[in-house]
Amino acid sequence: MGQKDKPSKEVPIQAADLDTRTSNGIAIPSKDKAKDFSSQGVTDNDIFMLPGSDFQLLGFLTAVAALVRLFRIYQPSSVVFDEVHFGGFASKYIKGKFFMDVHPPLAKLLLTLAGWLAGFDGEFDFKDIGKDYIEPGVPYVAMRLLPALMGVMTIPTIFLTLKATDCRTMTAAMGAGLIIFENGLLTQSRLILLDSPLIIFTAFTALAWTCFTNQHEQGPSKAFDASWWFWLVATGLGLGATVSVKWVGLFTIAWVGSLTVVQLWVLVGDTATVTPRKWFKHFLARFFCLIVIPLTIYLGLFAIHFICLVNPGDGDGFMSSEFQATLNSKAMQDVPANVVLGSRVSIRHHNTHGGYLHSHNHMYPTGSKQQQITLYPHKDDNNMWLLENQTQPEGHDGPIAGLNAWDTGEPVPIKDGAILRLYHVVTDRRLHSHDVRPPVSEAEWQNEVSAYGYEGFEGDANDFFRVEIVKSLSDGVAAKAHLRTIETKFRLIHVMTGCALFSHKVKLPDWGFEQQEVTCAKQGTLPNSIWYVEQNEHPLLGADAEKVNYRNPGFLGKFWELQKVMWTTNAGLVESHAWDSRPPSWPILRRGINFWGKDRRQIYLIGNPVIWWSSTAAIGIYVLFKVYSVLRWQRGFQDYSNLNFKRFDYEIGTTVLGWAFHYFPFFLMHRQLFLHHYFPALYFAIITLCQVYDFATNRVSALGLRDRPAIGKSGVAALLAISIVVFTLYAPLSYGNQWTQRSCNKVQLLKTWDFDCSVFPAELSDYAIAPPSAGNAQQTAAPVASGANEQKNQDVNVTPHRASEPSISRVEKVEYRDQDGNILDETQVKELEGKVSFETRYETRTRVIDSEGKEIADGPVGREGVAPPHPDVERLPETAADQPEDDGREYPATASPEKDIRKEKSVEKADDGKPRPASEPSEATR
DSSP states (O other): OOOTTOTTOOOOOOGGGOSEEOTTSOEEOGGGSOSSSOOTTOOOOOGGGOOHHHHHHHHHHHHHHHHHHHTTTTOSOBOOTTHHHHHHHHHHHHHTBOOOOSSOSHHHHHHHHHHHHTTOOSOOOOOSTTOBSTTTTOOHHHHHHHHHHHHHHHHHHHHHHHHHTTOOHHHHHHHHHHHHTOHHHHHHHTSSOSHHHHHHHHHHHHHHHHHHHHHHHTOTTTTTSHHHHHHHHHHHHHHHHHHTTOTTHHHHHHHHHHHHHHHHHHHHHOTTTOOHHHHHHHHHHHHIIIIIHHHHHHHHHHHHHHHHOOBOOGGGGGSOHHHHTTSTTTOOOOEESBOBTTOEEEEEESSSTTOEEEEEEEEOSSTTOOEEEEEESSOOGGGEEEEEESSOOEETTEEOOSGGGGSSSSOOBOBTTOEEEEEETTTTEEEEEOSOOOSSOOOTTEEEEEEEOOTTOOOOGGGOEEEEEOTTTSOSHHHHHBOBTTTOOEEEEETTTOOEEEEEEEEOOGGGTTOEEEEEESSOOGGGGOEEEEEEEOTTSOTTSOEEOOOOOHHHHHHHHHHHHHHHHHHTOOSOOTTOOOGGGTTTTOOOEEEEEETTEEEEEOOOHHHHHHHHHHHHHHHHHHHHHHHHHHTTOOGGGSHHHHHHHHHHHHHHHHHHHTTGGGGGOOSOOOGGGGHHHHHHHHHHHHHHHHIIIIIOSTTSOTTOHHHHHHHHHHHHHHHHHHHHHHHHHHHTOOOOHHHHHHHOOSTTOOOOGGGSOSSGGGGGTOOOOOSOOOOOEEEEEESTTOOOOOOOOOOOOOTTSOOEEEOOOOOEEOTTOOEEOHHHHHHHBTTBEEEEEEOOOEEEBOTTSOBOTTOOSOOTTOSOOOOSSOOOOOOOTTOOOOOOTTSOOOSOHHHHHHHHHTOOBOTTSOBOOOSOTTSOOO
16 A cells, blocks of 8 residues: 555555555555546546636737737738638639639638628739739738637637646646747738638647546546537537648547547446447447538538539639539530431540540641641530541432531431541541651650541541440440440540540640640550540431430539549649648758748748747657656556556647647658648647646656746746747748848758848848839749759749849859758769759849849848749649650649630641741640
């Protein structure tokens, strides 16, 4: 038995007698051990029953958070970083234009609601970083207020969470203070971005689950009472909201789910109070609250998403034809079902988002130099083909000539195996292929496809294509026997060469208007060589002919298709970015993100190093503790008989598990990643720091700090004071305030913190004479390496200069950078030659120089659009011809039909038949 009169000393005890201990870690007789699933040493930490002084302190901390978060929230008054995307989505929601984003809709809907309530009409497009909000009257402050207020609410949330874990009030206040003065969380919460909603919903979920766990650990007496149900339902609501902002919420679900499994396992072991029937009651309660409720919320928000986006937009090219047909003006009237000889049809590609087989009166610049065949994403007269037999029909006086030869007599269905010619109605040329390499995909297994001939020309054998119905993909018995509109999926096999009409995600250059390449592939993958008829017209198929149309996928069909497209697009975001970083660098705050630069100011996302490094150290302390405890357990020590030891392991282990679930999965991702992806894990790391501190100063007697509360309070004050000082030092980068080069250089502790101190003037008084910069950013370029040492080079943009300053010259300089953005010298570059590949990325730096060509140290007046927007939300199709073959489903066909039509019309055919480049070559057909 332990001796209760001297808690500072302990006597050896047999393991059989050490079933539990007091709060001091002293043994309690085994007869006092709970005989149910309740946990020893747990009290009711009801956050609604806190003393009034705690709520007063909580109110004060929330007020401070509001001042910090809302200070100069109108600054800057132009588009910042990913406001390009998420502000743009608000415009599309208001106009009802469908878009595709890799994130679920909740946060975007909330941002749209905030803008709409403030009078936003959706006319502002948020197109470029640095684009002014003031002149067009955009209510950007109201839209920024939403994430800012959510950021404010994170402070009371962490305070209450720490109180629910039985931390002292001063420790809870410390956690709230660390969140208030964390520069990274501040920066992210002041802009029209998704991370602030993600953090508050993650934090709310953690609070609700912590409170539920506290109820659960009190045993059968609390099970299924009102408080127990309240917090379990609240956890489900939090999970639903979190996963509806970003799929990072799946990590939160995994955290809660793993702890739920532990709880149910403990319940299995309680044979005294938990019968099988009661265990299933526990299971069903958790299943409903933690699975059904979140799933219902997730589905409901996508239902709202579809209700709002009813018009075609930039994103519908990602979706199937059936999906697109549900949008306004995309719906198709019923068309004749049977495709017959002489039918005027449009033929769609089955796989790459349904582009149409297309031709226009422009020639290939190389190869056969015959008329181009492309895949075009919009309805157009140039998509119409007349289906001819290989021979003309016989009349009374011999073969009937002309295009209308099949318009009389009985309709002749086109059966599987039929040999056809495809006549392009607008240009009077037939679909043609031959043993010539395509202009872009010059592979041996691909032949060029062209349009060949002229009006009245009978054609040749290279015009013959055999219909091969793909029965496994065709819908219905009739569609497997002969061609039917929409229902029949088929291949067109070139009779002379045996290749199949084929298209993939490769885009043609400017001379092909960046439309998708069509070839004839001898070894093409099945999905990319499958086609179907969409439009079908024939004089013999009148109003009484059988009609078909696209099947309405319904809500669940659209929902599931969109999830697959989101997943594929998200996984495909593998291109390097100027400001991306990898998970190993996040806990040590190795690199930030450049958000914005203008008028000699800059916003750079960087965390408070004191808070980041101390929270990472707390994670390390627990890991060392766990290793130490496991080793001692293996050696037979009875450390887990000590109540404080056991509670330290479980309580802090639960939080560290949350950190791990929100951090380590990123190591498995090959997509673009950024520092802000660490924010949910950072939240758990800060909680871990507070819990470790609370145990050390208030609950563990061996350190001697529990009996000296003044030391614990002094430590809290010191940590907060240091954090506030460091926060102030980096505040100009968080708020976009005025700063000086000297102050900037002093706090640039790591070389990898690549905010540009040369942007700022030498003295604050220089701001009084510097006029605002104008214009938008442009981009140019520098080589970067990829492979073992992938390089990423920041995009720096042209900056207007003051008329009073010396002339500006453009200096071209090749820089080599590693994966962290560090510049490599010539020696390092030579060492890497042959070991890595180098990618070229373009960048423009405008430098102010004197008459002797020397750069003025004061730097440029400002840089608008310092940070390029990263494609974390919309993936644009690639145009490279050397991409590996795949199904191409993750790439949209195009963006705007008006742009494509303008391009084609802007090209005038020269006398020699060679096309002249379009007048708008920079407008890519996406």
